[in-house]
Amino acid sequence: MLVIKKNGAKVWVTFTVSSMDLIEGITLLGEWNTWKGEPMKKKKNGDYYLTKVLNRGKSFEFGYMVNGEQWLTEDMCSSVPSPFGSQNSLLEL
Template sequence: MAITKKYLKSKPICKVTFELDGLGDADSIVAVGNFNNWDTKATPLKKYKNGKFKVTVDLEKDNSYEFKYLVDGNYINDEQADEYRWNDFAASDNSVINL
């Protein structure tokens, strides 16, 4: 798992790339979080021939975003998250990215 942040000089935006490796047997992975209102269809990761899944999203900088990955119907956190935050609704931690 990897998170790459690329800040734009011309806009208050950060291009965030979510990449997962080693889940080549997965059929679908979606990034869900408060950046897309936890929509389970809005931000799918593309599966590449090398087995990696990847998606890049534009997020406003100077914010924190909670998220998880939905892997074939199961939620998982990112090991490379900046921090983790407890969520009472889900009764589990969410991954957090700070920009």
């Protein structure tokens, strides 16, 4: 799930992944920082989240890496092919 708040030239995007069984950790990866993984924080209810401040008017590919091995896309975004034969989410701000 995504929550997007726009303020001038900046956009606050909160990425949230609902809790699933046997999750040890989720990392957010995206074009905004050349695909460097950022560990998501765990809420008391088991969901994982991370808020990023990004530039308005830009598009970014991204995805979630679960337990260091399973690649997930965001249901609220369209998908685009990745160079690795999978799909990436496309965030359009």
